[in-house]
Amino acid sequence: MLENTLIFKINELLPQTQCGQCGFKGCRPYAEAIAEGRADINQCPPGGDEGIADLARLLGVSVKPLDAVFGQHKPRQTAFIVEEQCIGCAKCIAACPVDAIIGAAKFMHTVIADECTGCALCVAPCPVDCIVMQPVVDEEFDKRARAALSKRRYEARGLRQAQEAAEQAERRRQSKAALLKIKAL
Numbered sequence: 001m002l003e004n005t006l007i008f009k010i011n012e013l014l015p016q017t018q019c020g021q022c023g024f025k026g027c028r029p030y031a032e033a034i035a036e037g038r039a040d041i042n043q044c045p046p047g048g049d050e051g052i053a054d055l056a057r058l059l060g061v062s063v064k065p066l067d068a069v070f071g072q073h074k075p076r077q078t079a080f081i082v083e084e085q086c087i088g089c090a091k092c093i094a095a096c097p098v099d100a101i102i103g104a105a106k107f108m109h110t111v112i113a114d115e116c117t118g119c120a121l122c123v124a125p126c127p128v129d130c131i132v133m134q135p136v137v138d139e140e141f142d143k144r145a146r147a148a149l150s151k152r153r154y155e156a157r158g159l160r161q162a163q164e165a166a167e168q169a170e171r172r173r174q175s176k177a178a179l180l181k182i183k184a185l
């Protein structure tokens with residue numbers, strides 16, 4: 001069963017920030033790479049020393065320091081949109097791995113702070129630089145519960161994107177078939 005695989009167990013220990021700092025396109029691909037011996041356990045800055053220790057324990061290997069090549073461990077942050085400056089281009093929505101930004105094209109956008117992982121992937125695509133990262137002040141957040149929520153949202157987004165791609169492919173197929181029918185008349 002998937003729940004018993006090493007990849008699953010490794011992924012459960014990752015912070016689910018989905019930032020890509022480890023060099024992979026999210027936590028799950030990094031978990032796969034660790035399990036397959038393609039990546040080391042010290043490549044996740046959001047997980048920091050605690051995350052490395054968890055991975056070392058699971059895999060029965062020695063703890064090592066975070067590899068600075070991949071970044072520095074920082075306290076958790078969330079994105080904040082300076083709404084008066086937002087031009088409603090929706091580029092941030094496309095970049096967010098957990099659908100934590102709401103807004104429609106040409107309308108102001110807002111970050112749902114409780115669902116933001118702090119990955120900062122929305123910052124660079126914003127053409128007017130109106131997204132800022134702010135430190136989180138709540139000291140009481142449950143790290144595991146937050147990671148589980150982010151994982152669910154990341155997976156739901158992946159499913160939605162796959163469904164949209166399939167629907168788009170079906171529409172293209174139907175248009176092509178209709179065109180061929182017209183040409184054959």
Ligand code: SF4
Pocket residue numbers: 014015016017018019020021022023024025026027028030043044045046047
């Ligand atoms: S939190 Fe970021 S750096 Fe850590 S495993 Fe997930 S995607 Fe990679």
Ligand code: SF4
Pocket residue numbers: 078079095096097098099100101111115116117118119120121122123
């Ligand atoms: S709102 Fe920005 S920082 Fe927060 S999860 Fe989405 S992309 Fe990452």
Ligand code: SF4
Pocket residue numbers: 081085086087088089090091092093103108109125126127128129130131
């Ligand atoms: S990318 Fe920036 S300007 Fe565009 S919708 Fe998002 S916050 Fe607004």
